[in-house]
Amino acid sequence: MEYRIDTQGERAVIKIQGVLTFDDHEKFKGVVKSITGDEAQQIEINLAETKMIDSAGIGMLLLANDKAKKAGKTVQLSGVNGHVAKVVELSKVDQLIPII
Amino acid sequence: MLNVDESVELGDPAPSPKSPFARLIIGVLTSSNSVLNEAAMDVEINATRLSELFNGLTDNADAQTKRLSKLVGQIASVEHEGQEIDLVDLPNILQESLSEVTERILVLSKQGVSLIYSLDEILEEIDELGTCIDEIEAINRQTRLLSLNAQIESGRAGDAALGFQVVSTEMHSLSKRIDSLSERMRNSIGAVTENIQEVIGSIRDEYQKMSEIGAMDLSKQVDAKEHIEILLKALVSRNVEIQNVLDDSTSASQNLSYEISAVVTAMQFQDRLNQRCEAVVNALDAIVIFIGNTPNLIANVDECETLSRNIMDGITLHDVKREFLRELKGDAEAESYEEEDSASDIELF
Numbered sequence: 031m032e033y034r035i036d037t038q039g040e041r042a043v044i045k046i047q048g049v050l051t052f053d054d055h056e057k058f059k060g061v062v063k064s065i066t067g068d069e070a071q072q073i074e075i076n077l078a079e080t081k082m083i084d085s086a087g088i089g090m091l092l093l094a095n096d097k098a099k100k101a102g103k104t105v106q107l108s109g110v111n112g113h114v115a116k117v118v119e120l121s122k123v124d125q126l127i128p129i130i
Numbered sequence: 131m132l133n134v135d136e137s138v139e140l141g142d143p144a145p146s147p148k149s150p151f152a153r154l155i156i157g158v159l160t161s162s163n164s165v166l167n168e169a170a171m172d173v174e175i176n177a178t179r180l181s182e183l184f185n186g187l188t189d190n191a192d193a194q195t196k197r198l199s200k201l202v203g204q205i206a207s208v209e210h211e212g213q214e215i216d217l218v219d220l221p222n223i224l225q226e227s228l229s230e231v232t233e234r235i236l237v238l239s240k241q242g243v244s245l246i247y248s249l250d251e252i253l254e255e256i257d258e259l260g261t262c263i264d265e266i267e268a269i270n271r272q273t274r275l276l277s278l279n280a281q282i283e284s285g286r287a288g289d290a291a292l293g294f295q296v297v298s299t300e301m302h303s304l305s306k307r308i309d310s311l312s313e314r315m316r317n318s319i320g321a322v323t324e325n326i327q328e329v330i331g332s333i334r335d336e337y338q339k340m341s342e343i344g345a346m347d348l349s350k351q352v353d354a355k356e357h358i359e360i361l362l363k364a365l366v367s368r369n370v371e372i373q374n375v376l377d378d379s380t381s382a383s384q385n386l387s388y389e390i391s392a393v394v395t396a397m398q399f400q401d402r403l404n405q406r407c408e409a410v411v412n413a414l415d416a417i418v419i420f421i422g423n424t425p426n427l428i429a430n431v432d433e434c435e436t437l438s439r440n441i442m443d444g445i446t447l448h449d450v451k452r453e454f455l456r457e458l459k460g461d462a463e464a465e466s467y468e469e470e471d472s473a474s475d476i477e478l479f
Contacts, residue, residue, distance in 0.1 A: 123236075
């Protein structure tokens with residue numbers, strides 16, 4: 031997986047490209063760090079170009095959400111489509127992290 | 131009915147077709163013939179119709195039975211481990227189980243990733259510790275050099291530096307103790323690092339194994355969810371089918387009622403038959419009685435007229451009356467009778 035961060039004032043958009051699976055957990059540390067370290071209070075994780083996500087991937091998103099909440103920030107998911115949408119619907123992640 | 135044995139005198143000149151009595155008899159016989167023919171046809175038609183109606187009834191009843199059997203066979207419940215489960219509930223039960231399992235997978239996933247991150251952080255701290263020990267050892271080496279120097283200097287200085295010698299010897303043994311301490315620390319860190327890396331290694335292996343068997347990617351669960359949704363749709367459409375069958379059944383029942391009414395109506399032909407036969411029998415009886423009682427009056431035009439009227443008055447069926455009128459009186463009177471058409475005639479009950 032690759033990711034790009036785009037911060038504009040209070041809002042940061044983190045775009046995840048490729049797949050988000052267990053093997054990406056090292057790289058994902060960077061995402062978590064920027065969530066906690068960034069000035070932005072509102073974090074949007076864009077999954078439009080995320081082709082596939084496994085249960086570890088969902089776990090990572092939930093972890094990121096936990097850390098953000100501890101830092102007083104909000105996380106939202108966007109661009110949910112295809113396989114990712116099916117997994118999100120199945121796992122009811124949308125009840126924990128809002129989807130826009 | 132004319133009794134063949136009785137010899138009846140029909141009057142002095144044998145009745146010619148032109149005599150009123152002869153005309154009466156011919157008229158009555160012709161009408162009777164035609165009425166009886168009609169009666170026979172009526173019976174045949176209605177018997178056939180009745181047959182058809184009864185067959186139809188039987189077919190309908192059969193069809194109803196088949197429908198109900200089909201319905202019973204589709205009744206919406208399933209037995210499982212001694213409990214009856216409503217089929218409509220089944221998809222929801224399955225969905226709940228599926229969600230529960232999925233939630234647990236996710237909790238474990240989150241914890242697994244969290245654990246690995248924590249272990250990574252610990253390893254970093256341990257690295258930091260290692261660096262500190264390096265520094266301690268470096269300081270220790272310096273200290274030992276200093277103490278060696280001190281011992282050499284104090285040896286040169288002779289007796290005056292005896293106290294100093296003691297201090298430098300102590301420093302030397304202290305630095306030795308620090309050496310063995312830092313070695314212990316290093317061993318300890320080494321052991322901890324090894325343990326942690328083993329744990330990380332086995333978590334990684336587990337995830338690897340799980341990925342290989344596809345246990346991580348949730349696609350089976352996604353499929354299961356889709357299968358459940360298909361099941362639910364199938365159940366809904368089957369309920370619609372059942373509803374349609376019920377509707378068909380209701381209208382079939384109504385048709386049965388109509389058909390039974392039709393049978394009852396058709397059976398009224400039997401009453402018409404009665405009235406027709408009565409008319410013929412009465413007419414012929416009237417003539418026999420007339421001939422029997424008053425054979426001398428058969429040439430009397432007025433008496434024939436009266437007999438004719440009496441015969442007419444005894445006829446209850448409109449059609450039969452018209453038929454007799456036509457044969458006895460002619461088309462004109464038959465037509466005007468037709469127009470009068472009294473509603474008080476006894477027709478069908």
